[in-house]
Amino acid sequence: MSQVESKLTLEQGRTQPQAAPKAGELSLERGLAAFRAEVDGPVAAFFSSCVHCGICAQACPFYLETGDPKYTPILKLEPLRRVWENDFTLLGKIKGKLGLQQKVTDAMLAEWEELLYDSCSMCGRCSMVCPVGNDLALMIRKSREGMVQAGHAPEGLIAASVRAIQTGSPMGLQWKTLAVQINHVQTSSGLEVPVDKDGAEYLVLLSSMEIINFPEYLEAITKIFDHAGVTWTLSTQCFEATNAGIQIGNKDIAAQLVERVVAAAEKLKVPKVISPECGHAFTAIRWEGPNLIGRPYPFKVFHIIEVLDELRAAGRIKTEGMETDRLSMHDPCNLARKSGVIQQQRNLMNLVAENFVELKEHGKFQWCCGAGGGVSSNERAEPLKMAAFKRKKAQIEEVNPERMVTMCATCRTQLEEGLEEFNMEIPVVGLTEMIAEHLVEKN
Ligand code: SF4
Ligand code: SF4
Numbered sequence: 529m530s531q532v533e534s535k536l537t538l539e540q541g542r543t544q545p546q547a548a549p550k551a552g553e554l555s556l557e558r559g560l561a562a563f564r565a566e567v568d569g570p571v572a573a574f575f576s577s578c579v580h581c582g583i584c585a586q587a588c589p590f591y592l593e594t595g596d597p598k599y600t601p602i603l604k605l606e607p608l609r610r611v612w613e614n615d616f617t618l619l620g621k622i623k624g625k626l627g628l629q630q631k632v633t634d635a636m637l638a639e640w641e642e643l644l645y646d647s648c649s650m651c652g653r654c655s656m657v658c659p660v661g662n663d664l665a666l667m668i669r670k671s672r673e674g675m676v677q678a679g680h681a682p683e684g685l686i687a688a689s690v691r692a693i694q695t696g697s698p699m700g701l702q703w704k705t706l707a708v709q710i711n712h713v714q715t716s717s718g719l720e721v722p723v724d725k726d727g728a729e730y731l732v733l734l735s736s737m738e739i740i741n742f743p744e745y746l747e748a749i750t751k752i753f754d755h756a757g758v759t760w761t762l763s764t765q766c767f768e769a770t771n772a773g774i775q776i777g778n779k780d781i782a783a784q785l786v787e788r789v790v791a792a793a794e795k796l797k798v799p800k801v802i803s804p805e806c807g808h809a810f811t812a813i814r815w816e817g818p819n820l821i822g823r824p825y826p827f828k829v830f831h832i833i834e835v836l837d838e839l840r841a842a843g844r845i846k847t848e849g850m851e852t853d854r855l856s857m858h859d860p861c862n863l864a865r866k867s868g869v870i871q872q873q874r875n876l877m878n879l880v881a882e883n884f885v886e887l888k889e890h891g892k893f894q895w896c897c898g899a900g901g902g903v904s905s906n907e908r909a910e911p912l913k914m915a916a917f918k919r920k921k922a923q924i925e926e927v928n929p930e931r932m933v934t935m936c937a938t939c940r941t942q943l944e945e946g947l948e949e950f951n952m953e954i955p956v957v958g959l960t961e962m963i964a965e966h967l968v969e970k971n
Pocket of ligand 1: 587588589590591600601604647648649650651652653654655664665668896
């Protein structure tokens with residue numbers, strides 16, 4: 529039994545345990561079956577319509593910054609393409625009869641593990657430029673389902689998935705860690721951090737990175753919601769919004785993590801759930817969640833930036849003073865490109881920053897920081913992650929800001945690490961905190 533197999537059994541992640549295989553059953557056969565199960569109309573349309581123009585390569589920071597043709601987006605999909613051709617097309621079947629099929633082998637999947645995980649942040653920029661409208665990021669997501677079942681997923685993502693299933697948190701954080709943060713926030717702000725409050729308007733979710741790296745986020749929302757008269761609560765049952773199942777590519781794990789959020793929201797009878805400053809957590813809960821669990825939610829999901837902008841528009845956030853230094857902003861891929869949340873963060877920036885300058889390519893066409901899609905949980909991918917960051921670095925150099933602002937803890941960490949790596953002394957701040965710093969004090 530391989531190390532991977534012993535760590536990630538499907539049993540650990542399966543919501544329907546009746547068909548759970550035992551440890552050691554991850555195999556090429558299981559992987560091929562999972563690839564086949566992912567083949568649907570969009571997959572058939574994708575491979576039938578791809579004209580091999582290579583335009584997707586020009587959108588990918590991993591390809592552009594390494595110059596290595598193996599990181600071309602379309603090439604990353606070769607295992608899925610072969611399964612589709614071999615098993616679902618007449619040509620593939622004829623080739624099979626003649627012994628001419630290009631088979632997917634275990635060695636091939638071992639080689640493609642780097643291409644499908646380390647060199648792809650699932651940023652979706654390639655999907656934006658394909659002239660025939662192919663969604664490459666969706667195909668990467670589907671391919672990862674096959675890779676996990678074949679036992680070819682990175683150790684870091686496996687470990688994060690196992691911790692997420694065991695504790696609800698990819699970093700293995702428990703409530704007692706958050707309780708310490710809550711005490712700090714309450715002492716520092718003099719405000720109550722509500723916990724397990726039935727019938728509050730919002731259930732607030734956090735990410736591990738916020739709890740560990742950016743505890744100022746919790747203090748910021750505590751102040752803003754007090755200021756705006758919003759009722760909200762944390763849940764001891766579920767406080768994490770992140771979803772390691774989406775990143776590794778396992779629907780069962782992803783569904784189980786979404787179910788935790790849904791159960792907590794239902795128990796507290798909240799009408800609205802807030803995803804934190806975390807890109808993939810938002811797309812997981814907002815867009816993939818209902819399909820993963822097979823039913824609609826009895827609540828609505830918002831990103832914190834959407835909520836803050838709604839409060840701003842309703843006149844419920846009153847600020848004073850403006851940031852005077854030159855600020856620029858990084859749009860998280862999952863928020864801007866994949867979810868269309870673009871104007872909201874600009875409305876908020878303009879509320880408190882008088883010298884805000886846009887990166888040249890921003891909004892839908894912004895460049896990924898390089899850390900999303902599980903790349904930041906995959907230690908092996910560190911050199912590629914930093915290579916991809918060079919595209920963001922070049923964008924930042926073009927406008928030469930004194931500080932960068934963003935609204936995703938993963939992006940923020942990557943910006944901080946990347947800027948430090950390249951000796952650029954540009955601090956990075958979270959937008960929610962910046963708003964909190966400008967609130968008009970209550971009388
Ligand atoms: S989703 Fe982003 S990182 Fe992945 S292949 Fe496309 S452009 Fe490259
Ligand atoms: S841009 Fe679209 S059509 Fe061109 S190679 Fe990439 S996936 Fe195929």
